[in-house]
Structures are given as structure tokens and as C-alpha cells.
Amino acid sequence: MSTEKVRVRFAPSPTGPLHIGGVRTALFNYLFAKKHDGDFILRVEDTDQARYVEGAEKYIIESLNWCNIPFDEGPGKEKDAGPYRQSERKYIYREYAEKLLASGNAYYAFDTTEELDKHREDHEAKGKTFIYNWHNRQKLKNSLSLSEAEVKQKIEAGEPYVIRFKSPEDETLHLKDEIRGEMTIETKILDDKVLFKSDGMPTYHLANIVDDHLMKITHVIRGEEWLPSLALHVLLYRAFGWTAPKFAHLPLILKPQGKGKLSKRDGDKMGFPVFPLEWKDPKSGAISTGYREEDYFPEAVINMLALLGWNAGGGTEKEIYNLKELTEAFTLEHVSKGGSKFDPEKTKWFQHHYMQQAEDQELAGDFLELLKEQGVNSNKEYVAKVIALLKERVTFLSDFWELGSYFFTAPENYDEKAVKKAWKEDTSEVLDSVISIVEETEDFSAGNLQEKVKSWITSEGIGFGKVMQPFRLSLVGAMQGPDVFDIAAAIGKDETIARLRTAQEKL
Numbered sequence: 001m002s003t004e005k006v007r008v009r010f011a012p013s014p015t016g017p018l019h020i021g022g023v024r025t026a027l028f029n030y031l032f033a034k035k036h037d038g039d040f041i042l043r044v045e046d047t048d049q050a051r052y053v054e055g056a057e058k059y060i061i062e063s064l065n066w067c068n069i070p071f072d073e074g075p076g077k078e079k080d081a082g083p084y085r086q087s088e089r090k091y092i093y094r095e096y097a098e099k100l101l102a103s104g105n106a107y108y109a110f111d112t113t114e115e116l117d118k119h120r121e122d123h124e125a126k127g128k129t130f131i132y133n134w135h136n137r138q139k140l141k142n143s144l145s146l147s148e149a150e151v152k153q154k155i156e157a158g159e160p161y162v163i164r165f166k167s168p169e170d171e172t173l174h175l176k177d178e179i180r181g182e183m184t185i186e187t188k189i190l191d192d193k194v195l196f197k198s199d200g201m202p203t204y205h206l207a208n209i210v211d212d213h214l215m216k217i218t219h220v221i222r223g224e225e226w227l228p229s230l231a232l233h234v235l236l237y238r239a240f241g242w243t244a245p246k247f248a249h250l251p252l253i254l255k256p257q258g259k260g261k262l263s264k265r266d267g268d269k270m271g272f273p274v275f276p277l278e279w280k281d282p283k284s285g286a287i288s289t290g291y292r293e294e295d296y297f298p299e300a301v302i303n304m305l306a307l308l309g310w311n312a313g314g315g316t317e318k319e320i321y322n323l324k325e326l327t328e329a330f331t332l333e334h335v336s337k338g339g340s341k342f343d344p345e346k347t348k349w350f351q352h353h354y355m356q357q358a359e360d361q362e363l364a365g366d367f368l369e370l371l372k373e374q375g376v377n378s379n380k381e382y383v384a385k386v387i388a389l390l391k392e393r394v395t396f397l398s399d400f401w402e403l404g405s406y407f408f409t410a411p412e413n414y415d416e417k418a419v420k421k422a423w424k425e426d427t428s429e430v431l432d433s434v435i436s437i438v439e440e441t442e443d444f445s446a447g448n449l450q451e452k453v454k455s456w457i458t459s460e461g462i463g464f465g466k467v468m469q470p471f472r473l474s475l476v477g478a479m480q481g482p483d484v485f486d487i488a489a490a491i492g493k494d495e496t497i498a499r500l501r502t503a504q505e506k507l
């Protein structure tokens with residue numbers, strides 16, 4: 001292997017929010033770079049002004065930061081290879097288009113949009129497809145068919161033109177993809193793509209290749225949708241006389257159900273986000289939720305995305321990987337060729353796992369904020385205790401409130417089914433005894449209280465459920481939650497007695 005430093009780039013176009021498929025592309029680039037002590041570059045491909053969306057670049061950067069996969073070089077982190085926005089590199093591309101003209105690998109084309117449309121229509125009428133390439137370029141309006149003087153005259157007269165790539169007429173190209181292996185392509189089927197537009201801007205193809213070369217990119221890791229451009233890109237490298245980077249095209253992320261690529265519509269329909277962060281459409285004002293706003297941990301999202309199309313190989317069943325472990329385990333060889341189905345339930349499974357790993361103290365800070373929104377004032381110590389009791393059942397921060405509001409406010413009503421089941425004629429009397437035991441218990445710990453209540457139950461010879469069910473119902477308002485004695489100890493002696501009395505009155 002060469003000693004050349006690994007440099008990869010994530011090259012989104014700022015045309016809207018970053019889809020989680022884009023986040024996965026960025027992640028795989030990041031992992032590959034870090035694994036090889038290389039550089040991860042963010043390049044903003046904003047040459048298409050018509051599709052430019054305000055705020056998209058900021059959104060992309062914020063997303064990468066939230067996911068903990070920051071770039072080493074890019075807008076705002078300028079290094080030698082900058083600037084990193086193509087709009088700021090405009091002045092560079094013309095020169096390269098001219099190099100291709102000079103070497104005979106590109107040509108001027110003067111065909112107007114109307115003329116090209118007409119050719120397309122004529123072809124369609126005959127059941128054919130119009131392709132601008134070797135088989136008709138001599139008959140179209142370009143510097144291959146016109147004389148040098150005519151071309152000069154047109155350019156001087158200010159006639160609009162584009163610069164097209166002159167693809168080889170009849171050649172078998174051997175291409176290599178790090179994931180898919182070897183492929184062959186007949187150049188006959190390629191069209192002469194526009195490299196430089198009449199508005200003086202390069203197209204994606206030219207800018208992308210020139211920048212990858214100038215930025216010393218060693219590996220291009222991108223989505224499968226760019227595979228059809230690979231032949232042109234390889235031909236461009238050859239035409240410039242440059243060594244091409246290695247290419248790896250990542251498989252698609254597929255819909256949870258049915259066929260095709262995962263889309264925003266799937267998320268809307270099934271109720272899961274397809275964006276890392278909330279996105280507000282600047283035009284319509286419509287808001288799409290993100291994983292961050294839905295209270296997912298970035299670790300869970302990253303872990304889930306990493307396993308969409310990659311596995312560590314060796315038949316491992318391991319699914320939990322933090323970023324460091326991912327970085328160590330990641331290889332392009334173990335990226336799959338086929339698409340992977342997106343599974344929203346699996347994302348929740350990862351989230352549940354990372355919730356269990358989170359520190360109670362850290363969660364307590366966030367939960368306190370959430371409690372404030374509910375009008376509840378508490379303290380961190382108590383909240384951390386509640387978290388420890390509930391965590392096992394919790395996936396999202398908001399679940400702590402859903403599942404444990406009774407730790408903060410007494411139940412206002414009681415679950416009807418539970419009442420029917422637990423509240424009998426003599427229950428109030430039974431609870432009188434429980435209240436007495438509670439009152440007499442000096443050391444109000446869960447263990448101590450449990451011992452006292454249980455030994456009383458045993459000595460009385462009454463059914464366990466007969467006591468414990470109404471006890472729980474009085475404290476919680478339903479038949480759920482952790483151990484009743486833990487709940488009693490947490491809310492305290494006075495509150496326990498108060499809730500038992502209230503239940504006696506109300507039920």
C-alpha cells in the first residue's frame with residue numbers, strides 16, 4: 001500500500017435538509033478516514049444556483065456535529081485545500097475546461113435548448129432516444145462539425161455555448177469499485193455530458209473531478225446513485241492525465257415495506273424521522289421533525305446507520321458499537337452490495353440500549369428541564385433516584401414522565417380496570433393496617449418497609465395481592481411501575497400515607 005495520506009470527502013449539494021442516507025454516507029467517510037488516520041473533508045457542491053436552498057449548508061454542518069462526526073476541513077475550517085464551497089472556487093474550473101478543449105477531449109456546442117428539444121421530439125416520434133454523442137455529434141452544432149473560423153466568429157459574437165466532453169466512440173472501459181468489484185462499460189452508450197454551462201458555471205461532473213483532484217482525495221465514497229457517472233469520471237481523470245482516486249458506491253437504504261429507496265413519505269406515513277435534525281422549509285414553512293427533536297441519542301442513530309449496509313464480518317452477531325469501535329472495525333470490504341431495509345423499530349431498540357447506558361445524573365439534568373415544562377419543580381438528586389427506578393422500561397426521555405409522573409404528583413384518578421380488580425369491600429380496612437405500619441416505620445427505606453409489610457401479611461395469613469395491589473393503586477393510580485416499596489420510599493412517608501388515605505376516600 002502507498003504511504004499517501006487517506007483523504008475522503010463528503011460532498012453534499014445544499015438543496016435541502018440532509019437525509020439520513022446522506023448522514024450514512026458522511027459516517028462511512030468519517031469512519032474510513034479515522035480508521036486510516038486520514039482527513040475527512042466537507043465540500044459544499046453549490047454550483048447549481050437554481051437548486052440552492054437557504055440554510056441547508058448550516059443544517060448539514062449542524063447535523064454532522066450533532067452526530068459527533070465533525071469534518072477536519074471544510075467551510076469554517078479552512079486548510080490548504082480550500083475554499084470548500086464550489087461557488088467560491090468558480091474561477092478555477094474554466095481553466096480546466098479549457099485544458100480539455102486544448103487536448104481534444106472536449107468541444108464547444110452551440111445547440112440551443114429549442115434545437116435539442118426538437119431533436120428529442122423527433123427521436124421520440126420514431127421510438128428512439130436522443131443521445132448527444134459520437135453517433136450524431138458531427139451533425140450537430142459544435143466545434144467538431146463547424147470550421148474553426150465559424151466557431152471563433154460565434155464565440156466573438158457572444159453566442160451562448162456549453163462545453164461538452166468528447167466521450168470515446170468505441171471502447172470497453174474496465175472500472176473498479178471497492179465494494180462491487182470489476183465492471184465493464186461500453187463507451188458507445190455514453191453521452192457527451194456538458195462540463196461547462198452557458199452561465200459560466202461548471203457542471204457537477206467537472207467541478208467534482210477537478211476538486212477531488214486538487215483536494216488530493218484518495219477515496220470517493222458516495223451513494224449508489226452516482227454509479228452511472230463513474231465511467232465519465234474515470235474518463236475525465238484519464239483525459240486530464242491524473243491518477244483517479246479509488247471509488248466505493250454505497251448501497252441504497254430501502255423502504256421499511258415494499259420496494260425502492262427510503263423516502264420522506266415513508267417516514268411521514270409510518271411516523272419516524274428521516275432527517276437528523278428538525279428542518280423548517282424556508283419557502284413553505286413546513287416543519288419536518290428530526291431524530292434530535294424526537295429525543296434520540298446521536299449514538300443510537302449512528303449505531304443504527306452504521307449497520308445499514310455494513311457488518312464487521314466473520315459472522316459476528318455484535319450489534320452495539322460506539323464510534324470508536326466502529327472506527328476500528330470499519331472496512332469497505334464489509335459494505336454490502338445490496339440495499340438494506342430501514343427498520344424504525346430497530347432504531348428504537350438501539351435508543352433503548354443507549355438509554356440504559358446513559359448516566360442517571362446526566363439524564364436527571366435533562367429530565368428536570370422536562371419537568372419544568374410540566375410545571376413540576378424538583379431536585380436533581382430525587383430525579384436521579386426516580387430515573388434509576390424507571391430506566392429499565394424507558395426508551396426516550398419523555399417516557400420518564402409518561403411512566404413516572406406519580407413520582408412527582410399524586411394520582412388524580414385511578415385506572416378503572418385496576419380498581420375493579422384490586423379494590424374489594426375490605427380493602428379500606430386492610431389499608432388502615434398498612435397505614436399504621438407505614439406510620440410506625442422509622443427507617444423508611446424500601447427494604448425495611450418491605451420487611452415490615454411482608455411479615456405482617458404472613459402473620460395475618462392474607463393473600464399478598466390483596467394488600468399489594470391496592471397499595472400500588474393508591475400510590476400510582478394504576479397497576480404499573482417499579483416495586484411498590486421503592487415507590488413508597490422515594491415519595492416518602494407522609495406522601496405515602498396521604499395517598500393511601502386519598503384512595504380510601506375516593507374509592
Ligand code: GLU
Pocket residue numbers: 010011012013045204208221222223226
Ligand atoms: N454533490 C453530489 C451529491 O449531492 C456529490 C456526489 C459525489 O459524492 O460525488 O451527492
